[in-house]
Amino acid sequence: MAEQHKKVEQGASKADAGEPPAGWTPTPEAKAKATRFRWIAAILWAVAIIGEAVGIFWLLRQRVFVGEDGKLVRDADTGLLREQGVAAEFPQWAFVALLVLLVVIAALSITGSVLWKKANRLDPARKSDTVRFFVQNQLGAIIAIVAFLPLIILIFLNKDMSKGQKTTAGIVGIALAVLAAVLGTSINPPSVEQYTADQSAVIQLLGQDEVVWVDGGAVYHVCDEVSAIQTGSEIRTGTTAEAIEAGKSRLTLQFASELRACDLSVPENADQITEALRAIQAGQTDTALPAPVWADPADAPITVEEAPAE
Template sequence: MAEKKKVRVEAKAPARKKNDDGTAAPQTWEATPEAKAQALKLRIIAGVLWVIAIGLEIFTIVWALAGDKEFDTGKLWIVIGLVVVIGILSITGSFLWKRSNRLDPASEKDGVRFFVQNQLGAIVAVVAFLPLLIFVLADGNLSGKQKGILGGIVAVVLAGALWAGVDTENPSVEKYTEDDNIITLLHNDPNAEVVWTKSGKVYHVCDKVPAVNQESTDGTIYNGTTAAAQEAGKSRLTKQWKSEARVCGFGEDDIARVDRGLAANPSTRIDEDELGELDDEAPAASVTTTPSPVTTTPSPATSTR
């Protein structure tokens, strides 16, 4: 395989806040202004798609299913088409919403907002399809065969919309803060960079690891700060970062520094002062003293003769 080209990606990270005495103030990870703007745009588009989907659901119920209305084969096919369109709108909106959450995630501290923001696609899927399914099954104007066909299609599309809407990764400010701290501690540098590929979902420790040197869509390895990786849609650091660190030439002492740092500061970003303190607190190498052998020289025998 030909050697991959390497491209550096710039991202302007938010400035770290300072206390009155000039020292770094404790803070969590924060999305860049560009990422926030992109996330807002995606959320607006997703919201518009969801509103149209729910509007079509209401139209379908009122026009075809509510009240005592004749339901023939032609109307059946129109309703099936509407259900498919509602599904496409719901699923597309969910994918855009998930993408926005990776650019600008919620904090786990606000449990309700965290749940709703991450699972809103699934909530919308239920709102868009469950009433429709209930009306189909309760409609007395549909024959048993029509109920079976239409109810089955609605149920399948609902399942697909739920699958698209549920977010199993649940990105959060706290998780992003931890990933950022791992890279900072590992490199002993708050401005350390990571690498990723266009087709990958996560970012990696360095360009020596096998994951970024496999064939990819554009044959390129990108590098930049964790903020740049997240702007590119890479939602987190690989879970194999420790094994990657060894491949990249980091020693066990470097990995131990990460563990100490995360234990000492589990919730806010590591700054330069804390890096220095962690180095000062590093356990000294133990020295094993081997006792010198004692050599006994026998004294000459004394004759009494």
């Protein structure tokens, strides 16, 4: 009987690839894709800030004068001449253009944030590098604030706009700014430490950095016979880095049942490993990944020595 699903191997990561890698790193393709996403995001954000500058230094300075047929009078307090009955107003075309500009800035900011988040998933920062980790993952929200806040403040300070124009433009600006900032914020972003923990678990459980996944899934697996990947799609095999490149976010926490499905040895402390991975995947940095404990030491697919104490 022909096989129902085709198994596709990714890259050069195979079971005979030799010594498992010492730490997680993105694939060259993922690194290049992340760099490309970041450049595009930076360009979009730059255009958004340029748009803000256009709004501040040109659009908000537009005005029309009404009552220009007023007579010339002398101000008794200042001694200066002025036209009585002349008033400056913010033109309607500029008001409409301002609303359009706010929408364009939001679209550029949000699109840039989406691409930046994709780049961070492919090539994350280390959580141990606190400042870089925060800035790299929250840069979308920071850019949104920079691109909107000065413009919104100057809208409310504009003396030529009517009360209705200020209210409308201000509400639209604030709403779009909040939306862009929220969409630019990363909640529980991935880190090198998280990806390394998943990779370390895979190597200790299987003896090599090799996992399986399907295109429609969100996680990668340790067994190609489980029902979760029997979807009719091609079953793909590769390293954890290749799985991340393919859009999978983490190792499944159901690895124990998957090992049983493939008649592989299951460590006695599988529950502890699961809970540790759950905590690390949730962003905790002080959780140690337990070493697998095997009922029979001969069941261990790989022997890894403890690092010497520093």
